[in-house]
Amino acid sequence: MIIILGDNKDTHSELVSCKLKKLQEDYCFLDTSLYPENLLIKWNPDKNNEGYLKIKNKKINFKDIKSVYWRNFNGIKFEKIENDDFMTDILYRERKSALYSLFYSLKTNWVNSMEAFEIHQKKAYALHLMKENNIRIPRTLITNDKNTIEEFFEQNNGEIIVKPILGGAYTEKLTKKNITKTRLQSLKLVPAQFQEYIDGDDIRVYAFKNDIFAVKINSNTVDFREDENAQLTKIELPQKVINDCYKVMKILKLKYSGIDIRLNKNGEYVFIEANPAPMFIHAEKVTKYPLTKSLIDMLINL
Template sequence: MIIILGGRNDEHCIHVANHLDKLKEEYYFLDTRNYPIFNWEATSQNCGSIIAEGKRISFCDIKSVYWRNYYSVPFEKISDDEFVSKMVQREKESALSSLFYSLKTNWVNSIKAFELHKKKAYLINLMKENNIRVPNTLITNDKDRIEDFFDKNNNKIIVKPILGGAYTEKLSKNDLTKERLDSLITSPVQFQELIDGVDIRVYAFKDEIYAIRIEADTIDFREDLNAKLIKTELPKNICEDCKKVMQISALKYSGIDIRLSNQGEYVFIEANPAPMFIYAEKQTKYPLTQSLINLLTS
């Protein structure tokens, strides 16, 4: 039996569920916005059960988990003392995430991969250590160190958040107004060398690699609603790098973002642990759903 971690309102969760229906695979949604009831003997392997959609599921019967969304544990006011409510939230969160770390099943993908993905700058560092080409990157809230980084990278820079939540923006020295530099003190940001070129999105399922070239008019393709998705082939060494990135990032499948520079260099941006794929499949006819279903059911 398969667990779909996410909500019944999520397009990708529903899509996967529909395909499991066709295969007559039993599955249940686990939507953590409603904190689940569970019992777990932390000292013995897979001993315990969890109630998902009214069904008591023994841990040892879980064949795999499709991790789409873990909504974390919502804050609930259970006392006038905010500290007490926060403590309860922390307790619930720790119990559930410890269970996710411990449960031995086919996680697609695992909590470890998701936690690692939140340390994007560390992953950039790991990729570099593994001889994978990544953009020169500076993370700082120190306005006095920025000019030097711009000079070293020929004044061709982008800025983006460290974790995410805002679009990537091109920047030149002229954009470094006093106001902007002073605002840095509120939070560090991420500067990178600008990789002028096109986006490549790779869907990787263990050893299967499907690459797509994205032609967009904006620096961050998500801003261009008319972006074109075109099937492409990757050089062998870049396929190997994709596999290495998956290994470093503890991923079984991923949507890997790469920039192909105008000079023909492949530069790795990041590897996403729960990528959207329905639109990409429609545009390219790659068998992305089937590859994911294979991972979950084999």
């Protein structure tokens, strides 16, 4: 049994399920938004890997789970109990703790694990881990103190970007003109991530257990996702960069990853981030790299 964490509304989950079906592999979607009503768990932490999930009445014993493809975690239901914020909070935290504990403990071939996702959600920590292991990352400032921005701007010769710490907005280049007082007002609500601007080409690496595939993305915007006409071309990476990709995966506990790199004008490969559940359908279509097959192989062959 292979579990697809997510639902069939997502094109990547759907594609993986179709391939598994063709190969006559048993699979099941695990949509966490069904929990707790339609997703029951039974688990004894003192008896390793004994227990089951019941997804809409379909019982799946832990021992039959060969691997998990973690595509989307659909969250945990949050119900507001009227006039009782305390109970609302407790319910949510208890549900979360039970499911997270199970995901951490279940010994199977997680592609990728909860631990890897949790590290990824603490992006600044992931950067810190990379730097500690001698991976080249952009000079980075995380702050909600607006008085520190100007100094960082000067230190980087006026070439900096701003982006969220976790995500949810595009990367934007900052100039003297657009670092206005009003803009910096938002730091009163939330810290932001400032980085030296890496002027150069975007590279996306699809890294699997045994294979690595790289594409260069040519676009006219700072964040290539804003550019509908971005061009993808296959490239080869130097062995040192391939080694660094595997090193990053090891540090961030990733079994496979979509790694974002920028190649600067001095020929340095600067690591931006390593994603635990990257999209790959478009890149596969354009480059004909066997990305789906590499992923399926990891799920089936262990």
